Amino acid sequence: MAEAVGLVSTLQNWSVMDKIILSTKTPEKKTIFGKGNFQMLTERIRETPGVSAVFMNVERLSAVSEKELQDAWGLKVFDRYSLVLHIFRRNARTKEAKLQISLAEIPLLRSRLKNEVGNLDQQGGGSRYIMGSGETLYEVQQRLLKEQELKIRSVLERLRKKRHMLRTQRKHKDFPIVSVMGYTNCGKTTLIKALTGDVALQPKDQLFATLDVTIHGGRLPSHMTVLYVDTIGFLSQLPHQLIDSFSATLEDVAHSDLIVHVRDISHPETVNQKVNVLNVLKNLQIPERLMNSIIEVHNKIDLVQGYESPDPEAVPISALNELGLDELKQRVEESVMKSTGKQTMILKVDLNSPQLGWLYKEATVQEVHDGDDDCSAEVKVVIGAAAYGRYRKLFQVT
Numbered sequence: 266m267a268e269a270v271g272l273v274s275t276l277q278n279w280s281v282m283d284k285i286i287l288s289t290k291t292p293e294k295k296t297i298f299g300k301g302n303f304q305m306l307t308e309r310i311r312e313t314p315g316v317s318a319v320f321m322n323v324e325r326l327s328a329v330s331e332k333e334l335q336d337a338w339g340l341k342v343f344d345r346y347s348l349v350l351h352i353f354r355r356n357a358r359t360k361e362a363k364l365q366i367s368l369a370e371i372p373l374l375r376s377r378l379k380n381e382v383g384n385l386d387q388q389g390g391g392s393r394y395i396m397g398s399g400e401t402l403y404e405v406q407q408r409l410l411k412e413q414e415l416k417i418r419s420v421l422e423r424l425r426k427k428r429h430m431l432r433t434q435r436k437h438k439d440f441p442i443v444s445v446m447g448y449t450n451c452g453k454t455t456l457i458k459a460l461t462g463d464v465a466l467q468p469k470d471q472l473f474a475t476l477d478v479t480i481h482g483g484r485l486p487s488h489m490t491v492l493y494v495d496t497i498g499f500l501s502q503l504p505h506q507l508i509d510s511f512s513a514t515l516e517d518v519a520h521s522d523l524i525v526h527v528r529d530i531s532h533p534e535t536v537n538q539k540v541n542v543l544n545v546l547k548n549l550q551i552p553e554r555l556m557n558s559i560i561e562v563h564n565k566i567d568l569v570q571g572y573e574s575p576d577p578e579a580v581p582i583s584a585l586n587e588l589g590l591d592e593l594k595q596r597v598e599e600s601v602m603k604s605t606g607k608q609t610m611i612l613k614v615d616l617n618s619p620q621l622g623w624l625y626k627e628a629t630v631q632e633v634h635d636g637d638d639d640c641s642a643e644v645k646v647v648i649g650a651a652a653y654g655r656y657r658k659l660f661q662v663t
């Protein structure tokens with residue numbers, strides 16, 4: 266099992282795996298391989314030292330096929346769905362991520378159950394009624410699964426509402442939100458760590474190191490605070506049901522003020538990865554204004570000698586070596602000012618009133634200069650239209 270997972274971490278794309286592990290395009294057929302092929306594969310598996318699991322590059326194996334292959338090879342057999350789920354399970358930290366995984370596991374349990382009951386039926390046990398309850402064993406188990414699914418969904422819904430509330434509070438505080446997105450392992454977490462200095466962040470050289478959407482405050486050149494959102498990485502051909510379960514965690518992206526798309530330009534599949542990420546973003550129904558203002562970041566330039574971006578709009582950086590970050594922050598600032606309608610203003614404040622304190626709390630104070638008299642000051646401030654409206658109303662400024 267460790268090998269299978271290690272392999273995914275290193276290769277990061279299914280197509281390369283075809284060459285190394287097994288592949289088939291007809292998982293639904295009861296017998297996947299012809300007799301000759303099956304024997305050849307079995308021999309290859311036996312001859313290869315240290316194989317502890319086999320990965321079949323298909324979205325879903327039927328429970329019957331999975332069991333047959335496992336019995337024949339004496340090894341755990343993964344398909345794309347169960348392998349991604351396995352990695353997710355290892356990396357999940359928060360309650361929400363764990364619940365999402367439990368939800369994604371239900372279809373697997375359901376098809377296994379069907380298979381087990383099929384076997385029991387052959388022995389004459391599966392469809393018997395239980396102690397006059399009117400329900401067969403299969404029906405009871407199906408019902409329990411359904412109940413479990415409903416319970417998970419209702420807890421997830423509660424967590425979602427809580428997130429919604431937090432989002433509203435953040436908006437009220439007027440901090441722009443920048444979602445950092447990209448293919449798995451492209452360096453999203455490393456970049457946010459470099460931009461915010463948040464030592465709690467842990468970048469890792471593995472797939473789906475980040476499974477929870479987390480938020481980190483960082484300063485822009487104008488001293489404005491923005492909130493960077495670290496998101497789950499994308500992977501091509503991620504099984505559909507898993508996307509459904511996890512797209513909920515990406516919901517917040519549609520409400521952000523800017524998307525930064527990080528690309529690992531040292532990766533041989535970097536162009537395909539970009540296409541994949543943009544496709545998923547389209548499916549997440551991101552508003553057009555956000556899609557049109559995406560900042561594309563070319564990361565890991567330290568790994569490509571003399572890198573020159575083919576796209577003059579892209580920002581080349583090395584998150585690990587902290588190269589190009591000043592330019593990136595500048596671009597983020599310009600974009601955020603535009604999308605949030607924030608402006609730089611010079612306000613005259615009365616030092617005998619709480620105006621200055623209010624501005625420090627609700628906006629970004631850049632400079633404070635002495636005013637015409639002892640009790641006034643001129644304040645350079647970055648402030649959004651809504652906050653300025655509140656300021657004027659509160660202090661009756663015309």
Ligand SMILES: Nc1nc2c(ncn2[C@@H]2O[C@H](COP(=O)(O)OP(=O)(O)OP(=O)(O)O)[C@@H](O)[C@H]2O)c(=O)[nH]1
Nearest residue numbers: 450451452453454455468469473474475498584585
């Ligand atoms: N050489 C080099 N390595 C980098 C750079 N940025 C990130 N890495 C490495 O790439 C690996 C993945 O980094 P992460 O920041 O965890 O990537 P991620 O996009 O957050 O990955 P997931 O959360 O799994 O989707 C780590 O080993 C980082 O050290 C860079 O600029 N140069």
Ligand SMILES: [Mg+2]
Nearest residue numbers: 453454474475
């Ligand atoms: Mg990450």
